[in-house]
């Protein structure tokens with residue numbers, strides 16, 4: 001780093017205070033320290049100094065903006081190095097670890113001990129150049145389902161795609177493909193939720209849906225196609241019925257993702273887990289099910305079932321299997 005007179009002045013001031021404490025610094029040592037930018041850090045700048053201004057009428061040495069910007073963690077180089085480091089760590093995580101971290105985050109949320117990890121200004125700066133989220137999630141647009149909050153995740157942690165009824169469409173699928181192929185996320189989740197108005201509306205008669213604007217009608221008709229009404233009419237309890245409808249929609253969307261060659265390549269290489277989830281608004285708890293992962297015969301810890309898409313079978317943790325019907329989707 002090039003030294004200028006101001007840096008030397010600060011280094012000198014630090015040297016003087018060190019000498020007063022009887023510390024046997026040599027000037028070269030101080031200069032060395034200054035060159036590593038530690039001296040500037042040790043003297044916290046006044047607000048005027050931080051913006052590079054000299055206090056009016058004061059002879060105090062000031063810290064010009066160009067020097068202040070050299071504080072550790074405040075240069076773009078350091079921000080980039082921080083991002084590279086974070087990315088290297090993120091790339092080494094395996095899908096199971098990421099899934100477990102999401103499960104722990106949700107427990108923190110519903111037990112009222114969320115950490116709300118907010119990044120510092122420096123960490124935000126480190127995120128300017130790149131992102132490396134570990135999870136991609138397709139969730140509902142519903143205002144009561146803010147994904148990062150529900151999983152107690154921070155900035156840069158989740159790649160979030162939301163649309164009414166968390167449906168895999170050309171647009172949402174394209175975004176998820178980007179997350180899988182380019183950002184290399186480790187977990188791909190489809191999350192439905194309690195009280196989903198979109199799924200409920202999809203259960204209305206077709207004539208009622210035809211009264212909606214064209215795009216909304218199409219969106220609801222696509223969801224309708226994914227619902228198994230034969231099965232749903234056997235569920236009498238309203239709450240259970242709604243939950244069943246949402247869960248069966250999530251399973252259809254997960255199934256659709258398994259038809260994507262690029263996504264399944266990552267699953268086969270054990271680089272990705274696909275998973276379904278249900279968020280219960282009332283309790284804040286997320287249930288996980290319908291896991292798609294390579295060569296696993298039973299679901300991971302904290303996951304209710306696994307989906308064998310080749311056989312069209314869902315297998316519970318107990319080993320009980322049941323066939324799943326693939327519904328037609330647009």
Ligand SMILES: [Zn+2]
Pocket residue numbers: 140141142164165193195196197198199
């Ligand atoms: Zn919804």
